[in-house]
Amino acid sequence: MSPDSGAAVPRVLSLSSVFPRPDEPRFGVFVARRLEHLAELAPVEAAVPVPWLEIAGRRPKLPRLHGVKTVQRGALTVHYRRWLYPPGLGFFHPAWMAAQMAPWLGRLRRRFPFNVIDAHFGFPESVAAMRLARRFGVPFTATLRGNELIHARCPRRRAQMQAAFRAAAAVMANSPQLRDLAVELGADPARTRVIGNGVDTTIFHPRPREEARRRLAMDPSRLHIVSAGWLVLEKGHHLLANVLPRLHAGGLPADLWILGGPGRGEDARPELARIIARHGLEAHVHLPGAVPPETLAEYFSACDVFCLASLREGWPNVVQEALACGAPVVAARVGAVEQILDAPECGEIVPPGDPGALFSALARLLRAGFDREAIARRGAARSWRQVAQEVLDVFQTIVFSSVDPERP
Incomplete structure (x- = not known):
């Protein structure tokens, strides 16, 4: 069904401050992918x-928006609007966001009469x-995507999320853990649902391994572990670097x-630099920076093992994308990892923040053989x-069941 098919469909206004923009084209790409595909089915x-x-x-x-206010991403229309929030007073941000967006949304609604608001992230959206x-x-x-676990530690933010989740017509969570949080905060269990992310198989599919290694200048005499994500401590890249000397021994x-650039959070680069210098790993820890999706898929195809050592995640797309490229995976048990990495023939799950378990799992996978074609088929299934x-x-259930957005 397309938006122009004549069938009755919801008209969705999505709200997310985490979304690709001119100065950060990879920021919130998972939100963009969901909305782009949704826009092919409904306005x-x-x-x-x-x-x-x-x-x-x-x-x-x-x-910097470079003068961009509205863009088309396929069937999806994206509007960028400036807002100002008081620093240090995070609990005020939702009220400020709503107050500053409301006049513009009122004008937009005369042209696009939306009948449901789709908020991404529990706070402030x-x-x-x-x-x-x-x-x-x-x-x-x-839609809960992972940072709600942090916001829930703050009493004022937690109270605001409680009110929002109780009032929401539906709560969609990226993982069972986040769904449980929503219910704990008052969401009606009957109105909650776990909906994970998908994978773009036009990009993330296996490449010829040896060719990919040559293009990426990977030493053919060595084993290669890939990690991907912002260079912040919660992604756990430093834990992997610390494990390397034990693997060598x-x-x-x-x-x-380590594929990724600076991100929102505590910078991991100083700690990585200390570990590299302390163990003499200059020739063995590579930091290519952030890479485009096509190059990321080449790294996944070329590596022996992909590793996610994060301390917190929602639905970690990189695990699914690595699997779709045929890479076996070691991943910390965070977010929806157990739902994505649900077969032992695809890799291992370890406790988060446990260097010993990380070392043992990596050692086992680096010595094992895998059916990479079978892994790729499982990874590409969603x-x-x-x-x-x-x-x-x-x-559709919400809009055409006349759910009251102000129900107690």
């Missing part, structure tokens, strides 16, 4: 609040969406490739189109 427009001054981590940043839904008399949904000549249809089913 969808995205509102992306972009702060004038972004305070994330230790260095404030001035996001879902709380802001609750306010906007009440103003416009429409239901709203909340055990007769496994492994190199580590498409973004399937995800979009699951989300559309939720919206």
Whole structure:
């Protein structure tokens, strides 16, 4: 069914401050993928609040839109709108976001009469969406993606999320852990659903391994471990670097490739530099920086093992993408890892933050043989189109069942 097929479909206004933008094209790409595919099934427009001054981590940043206000991403219309929030007063952010977005959304609604608001992330978007839904008399949904676990530690933010999850017509969570959090905070269990992400198999599919290694200048005499994600401590890259000397001592000549750039969180580069210098790993830890998806797929195809050592995740796309390229995976038990890595022939799951378990699993996988074609088939099984249809089913139930967005 297409948006122009004439069938009755919801008209969705999506709200997410985490979304690709001119100065950060890979920021929130998982949100963009879901909405792009949803827009092929129903009318969808995205509102992306972009702060004038972004305070994330230790260095404030001035996001640059380069004059861009509205863009098309396939069938999806994306609107970037500036907003300002008070630093150090995070519990005020939802109210400020809603107040600053409301006048523009009122004008947008005259052209695009949305009948459901689709908020991504529990805070501040879902709380802001609750306010906007009440103003416009429409239901709203909340999608939980991982940072809610951190926000729930703050009493004021937790209380606001409780109110939002109770009022939401539906809560979609990236993992069972996040669904449990939503229920704990008051969401009606009957209105919650786990909907993970998908994988783009036009990009993430196996490449000829030896050719990929030559293109990436990987030493053919060594074993290669790949890790991918922002260069922040919670991604656990430093844990992997610390394991390398033990692998070498055990007769496994492994190199580590860390793919990613600076991110929102505590910078991992100083700790990585200390570990590399302390153990003399300059020739064995490689930092190519952030790479485009096509190159990421080459690294996944070329490596012996992909490793996710994160301390926190929602639905870690990189695990699914690595599997779709045929790479066996060692992953920490965080977020939806157990749902993605659900077969022992695809890899191993270890406790988060456990260097001993990480070493043992990597040693076993580096010595083992795998059917990489079978791994790729399992990894490619969940498409973004399937995800979009699951989300559309939720919206159709909400909109055409006349759910009250202000129910107690």
